[in-house]
Amino acid sequence: MKNLPQFLILLLLPLLQVHAQKKEIGKTLAVWEINNGSIKLDKGTVEDNKAKVYWEYMKKVLPNEFLAQYVVAFRLYTDGKEEDLGGMNPLDESNKNWQIELDYIDNDLTSNDPSMLEDMDHTIIHEFGHLLSLNIQQVEPTEDKYQDDERGYLTTEGYAKKDSYLGLYVAEFWKGDLLLEWDEIAMKGSRRRQKFLLGFYDNYQDQFINDYAVESPEEDFAESWSYFILNEKNEATSIKDKKINFFYQFPDLVAYRTEMRQHLKSLNMDD
Numbered sequence: 001m002k003n004l005p006q007f008l009i010l011l012l013l014p015l016l017q018v019h020a021q022k023k024e025i026g027k028t029l030a031v032w033e034i035n036n037g038s039i040k041l042d043k044g045t046v047e048d049n050k051a052k053v054y055w056e057y058m059k060k061v062l063p064n065e066f067l068a069q070y071v072v073a074f075r076l077y078t079d080g081k082e083e084d085l086g087g088m089n090p091l092d093e094s095n096k097n098w099q100i101e102l103d104y105i106d107n108d109l110t111s112n113d114p115s116m117l118e119d120m121d122h123t124i125i126h127e128f129g130h131l132l133s134l135n136i137q138q139v140e141p142t143e144d145k146y147q148d149d150e151r152g153y154l155t156t157e158g159y160a161k162k163d164s165y166l167g168l169y170v171a172e173f174w175k176g177d178l179l180l181e182w183d184e185i186a187m188k189g190s191r192r193r194q195k196f197l198l199g200f201y202d203n204y205q206d207q208f209i210n211d212y213a214v215e216s217p218e219e220d221f222a223e224s225w226s227y228f229i230l231n232e233k234n235e236a237t238s239i240k241d242k243k244i245n246f247f248y249q250f251p252d253l254v255a256y257r258t259e260m261r262q263h264l265k266s267l268n269m270d271d
């Protein structure tokens with residue numbers, strides 16, 4: 001996705017979705033139960049074998065304690081090539097039980113194309129970014145339909161706590177008018193929304209890592225998080241660089257980065 005030329009990305013923007021979606025997308029191959037970080041494989045089917053390979057790969061890359069604590073299900077699905085690449089969804093209002101999802105055509109572990117694996121790494125790290133920022137420790141469930149500014153930023157899962165990663169991120173990078181402007185666009189019907197989002201991205205290109213990041217503060221966060229994990233540290237000269245460097249202030253996230261980069265390196269050496 002990140003390797004596509006810019007004009008193509010703009011054309012494909014409405015189709016490229018990897019966000020925390022509520023509604024089930026694509027055709028399900030199967031869903032597996034995850035218990036304390038282990039996948040339940042009892043059917044011995046071709047699908048089971050496939051799921052095992054994906055799950056082991058994700059366990060090698062992503063912090064295992066999060067997977068054990070929150071992830072209770074894994075879904076393989078496809079909506080065809082591109083469009084939706086993956087998802088991370090809470091299964092109930094508690095924000096304690098999550099389902100990770102991968103499109104098995106966009107994330108093909110049997111492919112010999114190295115960019116396929118790079119894209120999959122980006123996708124699973126992006127999805128993990130949603131779990132990191134929207135789990136019950138970070139977000140307070142609420143009945144509120146509209147944001148009460150006193151309580152902070154309202155996500156689909158509830159209010160991002162003020163000292164949460166996302167709460168701090170939004171307070172720093174989505175100040176006042178920017179969030180209001182985005183919010184007005186977000187409330188439009190889907191076709192008009194995409195058109196206005198492209199305009200929003202054009203106006204604020206210096207602030208967003210890519211055009212997908214304007215989808216929402218949550219997507220912006222997950223993209224910056226992915227760049228933080230996958231790229232070398234740079235001096236922050238622009239706002240978009242500052243968004244990537246935002247994560248360096250948290251020693252636990254820096255430790256995850258070091259660990260994840262080591263795992264990615266050893267996986268690449270296995271090839």
Ligand SMILES: [Zn+2]
Nearest residue numbers: 018019020222
């Ligand atoms: Zn996302």
